[in-house]
Amino acid sequence: MRAGEQASRTRSWRLPHGALGAPGSSFSRVHVAPNSSGSREGAEPRSVKGAALPAVVFLHGLLGSKTNFNSIAKALAQQTGRRVLTVDARNHGDSPHSPDMSYEAMSQDLQGLLPQLGLVPCVLIGHSMGGKTAMLLALQRPELVERLVAVDISPVETTSSSSFEAYMAAMKAIDIPDEVPRSRARKLADGQLSSVVQDMAVRQFLLTNLVEVGGRFMWRVNLDALTQHLDKIMAFPLQQESYPGPTLFLLGGNSKFVHPSHHPEIMRLFPRAQMQTVRNAGHWVHADRPQDFMAAIRGFLV
Known part of the structure; x- marks a missing residue:
């Protein structure tokens, strides 16, 4: 797609391989959903008291891609007036392949991408593997993350592998x-x-x-x-510092990915965490119950 296409379409562009963050960084495409004002894609969102609302960035899970969140991203942009982006992780979607699949590398990718696009601080929403990447980024660079949503995942080793x-x-x-x-x-x-x-x-x-x-x-x-690197993807790097910002752990009611035994570590690392369960949803909460997922996100953004 070219930049001149209509605002009803999602915008995408390619960034050169290795141009972002650490060597081998691999976020090659981002999508900007149109906002509700009817302005052209990529335009600034509505402002509150003279300041632009933080953008929302979606990170997909293992074996997923940015397209998993396309319809939700568009709807959220229209309903909130925010700039909303979905990003492919390294080794997924349109992003380049790399032998390094560590969370440190994926966090580094974002540390290069988000400031370059003028998206900091942003609201970071990550599902599963993307949730762990989002959590690590928030813990390492809290100034880049205005608030955080971890979808059906916790900062401990995942046993449903x-x-x-x-x-x-x-x-x-x-x-x-x-x-x-x-x-x-x-x-x-x-x-x-x-x-x-x-x-x-x-x-x-x-x-x-x-x-x-x-x-x-x-x-x-x-x-x-x-x-x-599946074992590494299922694990989570040990962290000492906590993230001070508002955090939502959004869980699938039918999922076993987040266990009550994880709660102490969640509260240690994310002291302002709140938990919300979406009934009748499995691990892919946003796909199983999109309306309930959207309502939870909108409520957290208010």
Whole structure:
């Protein structure tokens, strides 16, 4: 898309590989949702008492991409008048691949990206892996984060990892002939995944990563790096300093990712934390109950 396109479309642009943050930094695209004033994309949001409202930045989870939050980002921008961006993590979506998949590296990516785009301090909303990246950034550089939302994740080791390991093994095993139509390729991939991934919604989520390159279908996520560093992704770097800003832990009522035993560490690192549970939602809270998710975010932003 070019900058001159209509405000009803989401804006995107590419930043050169390695140009942000630490070497190998990999946030290559950001999306700006239109705001409710009807102005052109990328325009400043409405202001309160002469000051622009902090932008909202969404960080997706493992095996996801910035597109996971597209509709929510657009709606939130229209409803709040804020600038809203969604970003691809390294080794995901349109971002470059890297052998380093540590939270320190992903936090460094943001430390380069956000000030360059004039987005600090911002409201940082991260789901799962993105939530851990957001938490680490807030702990390391609290001045960059006005407030924080961690979606169905906590700052401790995640034990619900076996499913992701199985998902990635199933994705690696996919075999699709060259030069088949996209619809046929998706159907073949879906059929091959179904023996391991019974949940159709999860298969549809995984299939968003299937792309065609030169007549061949492949996964745009860096499965080798993600598989190699899965233990690191499930862990969380030990931190001593706390984050002083307002923090919301938004949990799925049907999810087991955040356990009551995590609460002491949550309160140690995030003393102003509040917890809210979205009923009838699993780990992908924003996909399962988008309206309830939006209402919780809007309530926290007020």
